[in-house]
Amino acid sequence: MHEIVVLGAGYAGMTAAVSIAGRTRKEDVRVTLVSASERFTERLRLHQVASGQELKDLRIPDLLRGTGIELVTGWVTGIDPETHTVRVDDERVVQYDTLVYALGSVTDTRAVPGADDHAFTLDGPAEATVLANRLSSGEHLTVAVCGGGLTGIEAAAELAERHPGLDVVLLAREEPGAALGPAARRHLDAALDRLGVRVRSGADVVKVLPHGVELAGGETLAADVVLWVGGVRVAPLAAAAGLTVDDRGRIVTDAYLRSVSHPDVYAIGDAAAIRQRYGMMHGTCQSGMPTGVHAAATIVRALAGKAPRPFRYGYFHTPVSLGRGDAVVQFTHPDGSPRRMYLTGRRAAWYKETVSASPWPGFARTYKLPASGMFAWRRGGNYTR
Numbered sequence: 001m002h003e004i005v006v007l008g009a010g011y012a013g014m015t016a017a018v019s020i021a022g023r024t025r026k027e028d029v030r031v032t033l034v035s036a037s038e039r040f041t042e043r044l045r046l047h048q049v050a051s052g053q054e055l056k057d058l059r060i061p062d063l064l065r066g067t068g069i070e071l072v073t074g075w076v077t078g079i080d081p082e083t084h085t086v087r088v089d090d091e092r093v094v095q096y097d098t099l100v101y102a103l104g105s106v107t108d109t110r111a112v113p114g115a116d117d118h119a120f121t122l123d124g125p126a127e128a129t130v131l132a133n134r135l136s137s138g139e140h141l142t143v144a145v146c147g148g149g150l151t152g153i154e155a156a157a158e159l160a161e162r163h164p165g166l167d168v169v170l171l172a173r174e175e176p177g178a179a180l181g182p183a184a185r186r187h188l189d190a191a192l193d194r195l196g197v198r199v200r201s202g203a204d205v206v207k208v209l210p211h212g213v214e215l216a217g218g219e220t221l222a223a224d225v226v227l228w229v230g231g232v233r234v235a236p237l238a239a240a241a242g243l244t245v246d247d248r249g250r251i252v253t254d255a256y257l258r259s260v261s262h263p264d265v266y267a268i269g270d271a272a273a274i275r276q277r278y279g280m281m282h283g284t285c286q287s288g289m290p291t292g293v294h295a296a297a298t299i300v301r302a303l304a305g306k307a308p309r310p311f312r313y314g315y316f317h318t319p320v321s322l323g324r325g326d327a328v329v330q331f332t333h334p335d336g337s338p339r340r341m342y343l344t345g346r347r348a349a350w351y352k353e354t355v356s357a358s359p360w361p362g363f364a365r366t367y368k369l370p371a372s373g374m375f376a377w378r379r380g381g382n383y384t385r
Helices: 011-023 043-050 060-064 125-135 150-162 182-194 285-303 345-355 360-367
Strands: 002-007 029-035 070-073 076-080 085-088 092-095 098-101 142-146 167-172 198-201 205-209 212-215 220-222 225-228 265-267 317-321 327-332 338-344
Touching (some): 002 092, 011 029, 011 098, 011 285, 043 125, 125 225, 142 150, 142 212, 150 167, 182 338, 265 285, 317 345, 327 345, 338 345
Parallel strands (some): 002 098, 029 070, 098 265, 142 167
Antiparallel strands (some): 085 092
16 A cells, blocks of 8 residues: 655645545555644635635535545644655654655745734734634724735735725735736726725835734834745745755645655645746645646656656736726736736625635535646646647
């Protein structure tokens, strides 16, 4: 029996586990999925939770039913590549022949003093709910959203739309939506202005205070609530295990998504440093799920004694929600740079909702993929084999 263990049940890990199970139904292979929780977290919707909206309670065991995958619930506390073992909660040991590392990332609250102590995050439903409860008092609060990336933009818009009484300030080092084309960026700016979001571009937060933030240059901005969405970090488990990692702690992979130092370990999603022709991939659901599918196909090929095929991926779009009835979708070249085509308004909101819909149908499709691994990927990205 060949033991395949997948660490992490986010978009990438879940896709990999289900796809491996579907491709090895008639083989002597056992797939084990290790997850910290039985609930599947739709990370790209956590800004909705923070605004007070309720999402579907998606349960991992419901998806795994009938796949033959064994679910182990608990926190991964250690990996030993020499003995091919994983420790869970420091109490259980899981043996593997092939390991898929998909533990993802969390908000980097260590980058700036005070963020860990005084800022809210969107790392999971529990954290987002804590913020929602703080904002539900009906008080006139000032909310500083620190980080001008897509998560910061979506969070600022969602909070401002859901709670019109809030004073929402978006603090960004660069202009929000800088990677979008000019027309799409104009729509984004107009939408934030319509929602009453105050944008401070060029704002470098150097410290989070109990009641505000300190900016480079000494200015202090008062805020009742600080939401930190400025960058991510990965768990130190891979580095502690002796795997080769980059300067951000991500596992460095070869062209086939295998660890360059330990080829029996595959790294996917946010926790992997995956280089493409245009540069290093950035971690999103859009790219995470294709890495899970490719890792599964490569593992199955290896079990069959076949040579691996390199991973090739190109971005397709950048969808950004601006509340529930508005959005902007920038279609992109494979390297992520903007094409001329874009969508705005309700059409864009419908498009964004469609590609962000419950991942269950997508996972089910990966379970039914042919064992040969020949397919075309079109959910949230552009990936071909």
